[in-house]
Amino acid sequence: MGSLINANPTVYERKERRVRSTPANTDENAEEPIDQLEIFDILFMHYFHVRDIKDPEHPYSLEELKVVTEDSIEVNDKQSCVRVTFTPTVEHCSMATVIGLCLRVKLMRSLPPRYKVDIRVAPGTHATEAAVNKQLNDKERVAAALENPNLVEMVDECLAPTFA
Amino acid sequence: MANSPTPNSWIAHVEAFVDVSRPPNQQSAGVxxxxxLVKKDLLTLETLVREMELYLTTTDNVIRARGILLLAEVLGHLTLKPLSISTVSSLAGFFTSRLADWQTLRGALVGCLALLRxxxxxxxxxxxxxxxxxxxxLINVQVRSLAVHDRKLCFEVLLCLMDAYPDTVMTLGDDFIYGICDAIEEETDPRCLMLTFCLVETLMRTFQDPSCSVASFAGDIFDILGRYFPIYFTHPRSDDFEVKRDDLSRALMNAYCSSPxxxxxxxPLLLDKLSSSVPLAKLDSLKYLTNCIIQYGAGKMVKHAKAIWVALKDVIFNFSTKGNVSSMISESTGDMVSQEGQIVKEALICLQTMISQLNFPGGDSFINLILDDHDISTNFESLSSGRSYSETSIENLHRLSALGAILSIAxxxxxxxCSRVFQKxxxxLMNLLGVPISSSSNACFMEKKMSNDLNFGALYLCTELLASCQELTTTVQDLSQRVEDSWWSLLNNSSGPLTYILKSSLVNLGSFGGTVREHASYAVKGLQVLATFPGDCSPISDAIYEDILAVLVSIITGNHDDTFLWNLSLKSLxxxxxxxxxxxxxxxxxxYKKIVVETIVSLLSLDDSTISLAQKLEALSEIGVTGPEYMSMVIDGIEEAIISNFSKACVDGNLRSAEILVPLLECYSNRVLPWCHKSGRIEQVAMQFAVNIWNLMETSGAFGICLERKGLLDSSMMAMKxxxxxxxxxxxxIVQKAYNIVLSTISSPLEPLFYPSSKLDGLQFIPDASGLSCIDTKMPVTRPLSQVLGASFSCKDEWLVSLFASVVTALRPLTPLPDVHTxxxxxxxxLLRGHIPAAQALASIINKWPADGKIEVPSTCKLDEVIGLILESIYAVLFSSPLKQCNFEKDLSCICPSSLQMHAIDGLAWVGKGLLLRGHERLKEIAMVLMKCILPSQNNVVTSEHPNESGNSQDRHLPAAKSAANAFHILMSDSEVCLTKKFHSKIRPLYxxxxxxxMLPVLLSSITNCNSPNTRYVLYRAFGHVISGTPLAAVVADSKKVLLPLLDGLSVLSSDLLNKEMTYSLLLVLSGILMDENGKETVMENVHIIISHLIRLISYPHxxxxxxxxxxxxxxxSALPHSKIYPMRPQVLRALSNSLDDRKRAVRQEAVRCRQAWASIASRSLHF
Structure with a gap:
């Protein structure tokens, strides 16, 4: 990688995690629907250790850069859909598609197949917002991207820490 | 010299040593x-030197050096061998001359060292x-130009010279001192530094005479040493040198302290470094300073007093944290905090040393510096500004903590x-707290209404000072403290009002809520300290002492919501x-006994709701452990409460009493008895308790309380045990008494309860060839068993039998039993009524019965007889059938499914457990009987071709078979209530x-041979109980045999919701095998079948x-070799994709991880 696109990003302190209390309901049949926190955990935490998706450019995690926050995740378990809105660190960030791809792949691998995953750039945070959104949510193009060994390697590297 | 070895034998060693190309271990072996040889006098030193002459004098530098080194090292081994003066002298002359030969210096140094030692x-x-x-x-050796190892030798030679020959060295005078200075300058290797520091220390102690010229060198020497402080390792890994930083630091400190x-x-150096910002430098400076004060003495230190005080004050005030003030409330942790805490601790130690060294009564003591210090006064003044704890700022709390620490150390x-501090x-302080100083005004003061909020700073300092005084009285037995103006008389004058203030601040706390915890803890601590002064120098009167106890007790008994204060008071008491x-x-x-113990014991008998039973018991146990006398009062109290509630609950059926009784009994068995055990008074106490309960059982009539109070019966049994x-x-x-009571009071008529023993005699066992199975019985059943055992079980009878069973369960092996047969x-x-404690009592009896022939048994019965007696009675029920339609032939084999037989099987299991634990032979027989109960008899197998008949028999057979399978659970599980070490059971290791x-071969062959699905099911249950109860290591060792039946068992058992627990425990065994290195091979052979079973289980709904x-x-x-598992990959991934949608989050999370693991075995790019 030549010069960095955003050489000096603002790093935010990790927010105190909302710790899920152990379910008081020990009923064997009680449903525990997939919720916001679970999606966030899928993306950023595994087994109570913090192992985040790395930013492709920096040693920081997406959470530390506030690329994805808990509030930017919308989930509806009944209708089987999830939408993650992320905020690139700078407007012209060319890594936005890679970040988006990472989020999508991680969710694809972790959610039941019935889920429809929608990955979006937060409105007004990226120069080519519409293009990026289109690229990230086009099934064919995502599949094609995942055929590219270089790209897959990059995605896997970013995701590696999230799998325990 | 007939014995002398031929020169060649040892010359070879010399040649080996001199040849530098030989391996070092061969050379050292030669030495x-x-x-x-020399030690055993087989070779004299003279011969050695003579034979080696060429090596020692040759002009070849390398060979000469090696030769001299060899001689030196041999000498090093001979430090304990007597040698003549002339030999030593000539050797010394030789090595001394060699010091001039720089090429052979190593050998010369080693040789000198060996001689000097x-x-x-x-x-x-x-x-x-x-x-x-x-x-x-001194002339020839240039230490600084040598390599590390040689330098080390040089320093050792110097040390040796000073240690062993101080007088000789003294005669060398300045030359020697100069030589040392020259040698140690600019040394940097830690191993050598240890020696140089030690060298300086020894030098200063050797040349202590003030007339000696060392005084003029002190500056020069310190010039060299001063650079090392504070010791700081730049080398990243300090352990490379086998020298720790602490060792070096200590050595340097000893060098610094070696001479005034x-x-x-x-x-000046230490004071300078003390002001540095590096924590390590501060810590070291303080440690060195403390030591120097002691070593140099007051005379030398007096001129530094002011500077030291200023430096220490600075450290203490800057590093004291709030932790010290509120440590009673919260524990502060963390590295930073602990390092700061350590600095303050060292500073206080230093301060204390300084005060005690510079203590000139009447003169210019160090204490005056502290008390007249401006900062101390201003800090003290500023305390009066903040009143309560919450109003005091953090910064003020730090200062308060520092001030408190300084004053209490002083x-x-x-x-x-102490008196000086008090006078000043x-x-x-008393003024700030609102206490009048003169004793005359005490009376009118008491009348005054106290204001609620106490000055927190004053309270804190006052408590700290009180604690210091109390500590002082325990260390210094000095009666002069009572003189006018001493701390004692000052405290004595104010103690009454002070106590009153502390007391009333506690009583008024209720209105404040939780914010005044700090106030409360210091007020309580103050009272506690006042109450614990030694008798002859207590500043408080007996009346005040009793007052303090009364206040604390009133907090315990009073209606306080504040559990913090409650616990605090209890701890103080x-x-x-x-x-x-x-x-x-x-x-x-x-x-104390009158005010505290009696009041708290009396709480038990009061039936008020202001204080919960749990709190009462907590208070009782805390107070009870303080002393044997109080403990016996507490025990009496608890026992009395138990007995009275017992009679109320059981006889009158008082439900409230029954509720109280359960925690009382638990407290008795979990706390009271262990205390007594520790204090060695257990015999009397426990005996009294048991006898009292039995007396109660004897005198009480019918029972008002019944089986729904199961918890009460259980805890009573436990307490009795x-x-x-x-x-x-x-x-x-006890057992005799209980036996008599049971026999005389049990209401069911005794005789019909039992099988007449004459009938039992008809039972015969004919062991088959293997001696294991086939129990045959020829006993005709004469009476329906329901008639024998159907009599209803009255409530009191159940209590009597249960308690009696408890007594028997807990007996020691050698305690004689009354009338064993009855x-x-x-x-x-x-047992046949399904009364489990009875079965446990029987199991205990046979578990502890002395082995035959070993000890003279007081009773006439032998172990085999007892076991026989029990087993025969059980078998009699087990192998009989009350169903008249069964013909005699069938009676022998078919198992009738009455509850009676199920009870018999349960009983048999317990009895078997008793035998299993002691490792008795007849367990096998029992196990075979249980297997027989599980397996349908041959008849059934034969008749299974006729569906009607076999169905009928199977139905009847199944419940008993299930009981038999559960019996294996009883055999393998650990029970808390009987057959434990606590109840004196014999437990063989690895049972x-x-x-x-x-059992494994028996179970496995039965499973293989079994055709009936029902029986297979039951067999797998039994198998499951056995392997899940066995320690995993044993199962893993047999994994080859176990694995496939285990998997079959999982699939059979997982079909039924009832086997949820069993399925889980079997799965745990399987995972144990998977994880264990020893199980790998078996797992590899069965990868496919294991994975397909696991795939089924990941959708197990229950x-x-x-x-x-x-x-x-x-x-x-997934960690197994990819070639083995790859074919299963699609199947696993498909199954896991369903698990991603599991209704439980934990399962989903595992599924994500597992999917990733399986997906990535094929390639890094994951195409699901």
């Missing part, structure tokens, strides 16, 4: 061999030789210092109690493993734990 008893070097050696050394001559240089030093500050016990103060003890188990001699008495009949009869390996564990097992499987 050892030659030294051994010799003791006078084995021939030392004489003084003239030493002097020559030292002079030669260093004082003008050391103290007052701990001596009576005199105590009146002002316990501390006071412990103190009284420690000093044996009988006067204080009796008021614990009490009896702790007795030794008393057990015989006793066994009684228990067997109850589970032994049972496992004996238990989340099963699904989660199954997925974890799959994760473990």
């Amino acid at each position: 050892d061999a030659i030294a051994a 010799r003791k006078s008893t084995v021939g030392m070097v004489v003084n003239t030789d030493v002097k020559a050696l030292a002079e030669s050394y 001559l260093f004082e003008p240089f050391v103290i 007052s701990k030093v001596s009576t005199d210092c 500050l105590f009146p002002r 316990a501390q006071i109690g412990l103190y009284i016990e420690k000093v044996h103060d009988s006067k204080k003890g009796s008021s 614990c009490a009896v188990a702790h007795c030794t001699e008393g057990q015989g008495h 006793l066994i009949k009684l228990f067997v009869a109850n 589970k493993q032994r049972f496992f390996s004996s 238990s989340m734990l099963v699904r989660e564990t199954a997925i974890q097992c799959l994760v473990a499987m």
Whole structure:
């Protein structure tokens, strides 16, 4: 990688995690629907250790850069859909598609197949917002991207820490 | 010299040593061999030197150096061998001359060292030789130009010279000192530094005479040493040198402290470094300073007093954290905090040393510096600004903590210092707290209404000072403290009002809520300290002492919501109690007993709701442990409460009493009995308890309380067991008494309960060829069993039998049992009614029965007879059938499904467990009977071709078979209530493993041969109980045999919701095999079948734990060689994609992990 696109990003302190209390309901049949926190955990935490998706450019995690926050995740378990809105660190960030791809792949691998995953750039945070959104949510193009060994390697590297 | 070895034998060693190309271990072995020869006098040193002459004098530098080194090292091995003066002298002359030969210096140094280390008893070097050696050394050896190892040798030679020949060295004078300075300058290797520091220390101690010229060198020497402080390792890994930083630091400190001559240089350096910002430098400076103060003495230190005080004050005030003030409330942790805490601690130690060293009564003591200090006064003044704790700023709390620490350290030093502190500050403190100073105004003061909020700073300082005084009285036995103006008289004058203030602040706390915890803790601590002064120097009167106890007790008994204060008071009372016990103060003890113990014990009998039973018991146990006398009062109280509630609950059916009784009994068995055990008074207490309960059982009529109070019966049984188990001699008495009571009061008629023994005689066992199975019985059943055992079980009878069973369960092996036959009949009869404690009692009896022929048994029965008696009675029921339609032939084999037989099987299991634990032979027989109960008889198998008949028989058979399978659970599980070490059972090690390996072939062959699905199901249950109860290591060792049946068992058992637990425990065994290195091979051979079973289990609907564990097992499987598992990959991934949608989050999370693990075995790019 030549010069960095955003050489000096603002790093935010990790927010105190909302710790899920152990379910008081020990009923064997009680449903525990997939919720916001679970999606966030899928993306950023595994087994109570913090192992985040790395930013492709920096040693920081997406959470530390506030690329994805808990509030930017919308989930509806009944209708089987999830939408993650992320905020690139700078407007012209060319890594936005890679970040988006990472989020999508991680969710694809972790959610039941019935889920429809929608990955979006937060409105007004990226120069080519519409293009990026289109690229990230086009099934064919995502599949094609995942055929590219270089790209897959990059995605896997970013995701590696999230799998325990 | 007939014995002398031929020169060649050892010359070879010399040649090896001289040849530098030989391996070092061969060379050192050569040295050892030659030294051994010399030690045994097989070779004289003279011969050695003569033979080696060429090596020692050759012009080849390398060979000469090696030769000399060899001689030196041989000498090093001979430090304990007596040598003549002339030999030593000529050797010394030789090595001294070699010091000039720089090429052979190593050998010369080693040789000198070996000679100098010799003791006078084995021939030392004489003084003239030493002097020559030292002079030669000083002239010829340039230490600083040598390599590390040689430098180290040089320093060792110097040390040796000073240690062993100080007088000779002294004669060398300045040259020697100069030589040392020259040698040690600019040394940097830690190993050598250890020696140089030590060298300086020894030098300064050797040349202590003030007339000696060392004084003029002190500056120069310190110039060299001063650069090392504080010791700081730049080398990243300090352990490379085998020298720790702490060791070096200590050595340097000893060097600094070695002579008062260093004082003008050391103290300014330390004070300078103390002001540095590096914590390590501060810490070291403080440690060094403390040591220097002691070593240099007051005379030298007096001129530095002011500077030291300023430096220490600075450290203490800047590093004291709030932690010290509120440590009673919260524990502060963390590295930073602990390092700061350590600095403050060292500073306070230093301060204390300074105060005690510079203590000139009447003169210019160090204490005056502190008390007249401006900062101390201003800080003290500023305390009065903030009133309560919450109003005090954090910064002020830090200052308060520092001030408190300084004052309390100062007052701990001596009576005199303490009085000085008191004279200066105590009146002002009292003023801040609102206490009048003169005793005359006490009376009118009491009348005054107290204002609620106490000045927190004053309270804190006052408590700290009180604690210091109390500590002082325990260390200094000085009666002069009572003089006018001493701390004692000052405190004595104010103690009454002070107590009143502290007391009333506690009583008023209720209105404040939780914000005043700090106030409360210091007020309580203050009261506690006041109450724990030694009797002869207590500043408070007896009346005030009793007042303090009364206040604390009133908090315990009062209606306080504040559990913090409650716990605080209880702890304080316990501390006071412990103190009284420690000093044996009988006067204080009796008021403590009267005011504290009696009140708290009386709480139990009061039926008020202001304080919960749990709190009462907590208070009782805290107070009880403080001393044996109080404990016996507490025990009496609890026991009385138990007995009275017992009679109310059981006889009158008082439900409230029954509720109270359960925690009381638990407290008795879990707390009271263990205390008594520790204090060694258990026998009497436990015995009394058991006897009292039995007396109650004897006198009470019908029982008002019944079976729904199961918890009460259980805890009563437990208490009885614990009490009896702790007795030794008393057990015989208790069991006899219980037996008599049971026999005389049990309401069911005795005779019909039992099988007449004449009938039992008809039972015969004919062991088959293998001696294991086939129990045959020829006994015709004469009466329907329901008639025998159908009599209803009255409530009181159940209590009597249960308690009696408890007594028997807890007996020691050698306690004689009354009338064993009747006793066994009684228990067997109850066992057949399904009374488990009776079965446990029987199991205990046979578990502990003395082995035949070993000890003279008091009873006439032998072990085999007893076992026979029990088993026959059980078999009689088991192998009979009340169903008339069965013909005799069938009776023998078919098992009738009555509840009676199920009880018999349960009983048999317990009895078997008793035998299993002691490792008795007849367990096998029982196991075979159980197997027989599981397996349908041959007849059934034969008739199974006729569906009607076999169906009928199977139906009847199944419940009994299930019971038999559960019996294996009883056999393998650990029970808390009987057959434990606590109840004196015989437990052989590895009994589970032994049972496992004996049962495994039987179970496996039965499973293989079994055709009926129902029976298979039951067999798998039994198998499951056995392997899940066995320690995993044993199962893994047999994994080859176990694995496939285990998987089959999982699939059979997982079909039924009822087997949820069993499925889980079997899965855990499977995961144990998967994880274990020893199980790998078996797993590899069965990868496919294991994975397909696991795939089924990850959708097991009844238990989340099963699904989660199954997925974890799959994760473990993914680590196997890819070639083995790759074919299963699509199947696993398909199954896991369903698990991603599991209704439980934990399962989903595992599924994600597992999917990733399995997906990535094929390639890094994951195409699902």
